[in-house]
Amino acid sequence: MNILQDLLLVNKSTINKTSKLFLKNWVIVFTGFVYTLLNIGLMIVMSLLFTLPILRFFSGIISFIATSAMISNYLYLLNQIIRYGRVTIQDFKEGFRVYLWKIYGVLFIGWAASFLFDRIIGPIIFSMSGALAVNIGFIISLLVLILMNALPESIYQKHYSSWDTVLYAFEFVKENWIEWFVPNVIMLGLFYIVTGNVIKDVFAISSGFLYSISIKGILLYIAGQIMFSFIMIYRGILFDILSTSTRRKRAYMQHLYK
Template sequence: MSYLLATWDLYRSALSATMRSFRLGWIVALALVLFLGIMMIATTLAAPLGIAGGFILGAVNALVIGATLFLFELAVKSTRPISLRDIQESFGKYFWDVIGVGFVLWIPLMLLDQGMAANPQGAFLATAVFFLLFVLLNPAPEVIYQLRHDSPLEVMKASYEFVLENWIEWFLPLVVVIGPLGLTFFFTLSARLGRGAGLDFTQLLVLPFTALTAWLAQLGVPEELSTLLVLICTPPLTVLMFLFRGHLFQALQGSSRRQRLYKTLHRQ
């Protein structure tokens, strides 16, 4: 019971901090729309260029993901409203961090795709690998902008160690949100998210977009209204989700399970 109370206090504190940060950083939702537009233009321009286009698209992705992480950092840590100037200055931030992690993952994932193509069980095995990446590298965005390691391998190591230490508290909110949608939904979603370790911009929006779409369908909302609500709500939901992750990561990184339990018992 004390552990449950300690966990509840953890989430309540993170949620309260999230709402404070969102009041100061709601403009980040507009920045996400801008960044999505940039990615769509870059995708259109890069499509005819083959391999060169892929590298260009990767660079643009790193640019907007780095800018997004910088804005999340400001929203989590700052006590002042985020401005248009902050959005302008975000370009170029964490660019090489994102490029580094993406490059480390690129070669093994490319080999995996090639190897699984000839395997009758390839689709299942690939999904399992992407699920593992989704789990072990899930906090990579927070590791990049809160811990600031010098190499992509250190980012991946820190993410892995964080998950081992805090997997229950870290993933429980995700299970509560998407658990009722079924295990198939979760594996499908993890396969989409796993490739970029949360550092692919379009995948950044996949979880809130897909989960909101599924929940509205479950609730019987008409398709036209559902589509409109999803388009309007996905950017602010994405910001809320990552602000909550940022504050939760900060709290978990700054304390152990035993310390949180002791604090709860002492307060009682």
């Protein structure tokens, strides 16, 4: 079975499963609104903490933990949908802590790498050329988005430590880059055409903010949330197929992917 046949086989199976699961669990569309409210609350708390010098030190830690909890919640809901075909209120309540420290560890690794570049490597490059430093920073951000693209799925579908999860996500993309990015690029392209938004965050948990209270703005936000939720379920199913099989195995067992 060649690569084109494999792409058609895998994505036909994935889109069928995704459609059924999305229609059964459409309520996940509204999680974006909930996370928006939680983020607003978090910003209010952070602004209050910054008025107290003693608590400023802890504001970054609190922000990291709160962000990790919201990401954990969304990934857990995706896991329940993909593994068990349903999501409940109890899942939503439990989700904030399931992957909390695993995600916190991954974010800390990202923060440490960013700190190293900004404080040591970046200034050295900037001293040679400011434009070069900006370009390298952009290239690094793009590489992170590409090489770590499957990080969310690696977190909730694989049982590894934070560091090993990062390594696994990289290996997965390296081994499945065609099968993974072809459908992802198509879906994100459609998302951009409909909403005008570009998803640049590996850990995005919603389609974005509601920037306009107009009818058009609200409709675009809802459309964005519907598409985003569908895409994330699609990614989860696609990841499950690709991470548990090879092209040869799929060719041999293609009757299972009908």
